[in-house]
Amino acid sequence: AQSVTQLGSHVSVSEGALVLLRCNYSSSVPPYLFWYVQYPNQGLQLLLKYTTGATLVKGINGFEAEFKKSETSFHLTKPSAHMSDAAEYFCAVSGANSKLTFGKGITLSVRP
């Protein structure tokens, strides 16, 4: 079985500050890991994914995430937050048969 933990429900940063959104997972098989972003009143959009190979994954809008097997983590970072990054972010882990298990999501606010 798979599970995802995203600690906290809300993160607030200043514009230009580092963004760090944490994700820990549990998986009985080698995981595929995903970060999705949801802007208000929209569906989910893929930010980045880890399947195999390089553990540092770069995504859209300057985001990246590092797969750390020993820590069962896949934290999302961006060096400098922009106002347009304000959204809800979901971490997900793959299971059998193409199914995804999502975390509860975390809302990112960006202060001017």
Next chain:
Amino acid sequence: DVKVTQSSRYLVKRTGEKVFLECVQDMDHENMFWYRQDPGLGLRLIYFSYDVKMKEKGDIPEGYSVSREKKERFSLILESASTNQTSMYLCASSGVRGRLDTQYFGPGTRLTVL
């Protein structure tokens, strides 16, 4: 670009009504999924389908059914809507049956049951 469309963005129904939510994808994907999204609970899988006329229960199938008569279309049915089914419903699709792949999401339908 993959496009997943949902028939309505907002829907208001009465308790006891039969409700149909439609989802269409244009990328010839084999896998299709229905989720509901509630604050603080993230996305929870209701049903999914690997092929036409195939369906499998997800984590919270109670009170829902699905239909997949054509490959590109996946319908979610609330046989008798209840107020606790007020939620955001998201449809997704992904490529090849049984293969781990990116899921592409529609814009969602916000359903209110009065």
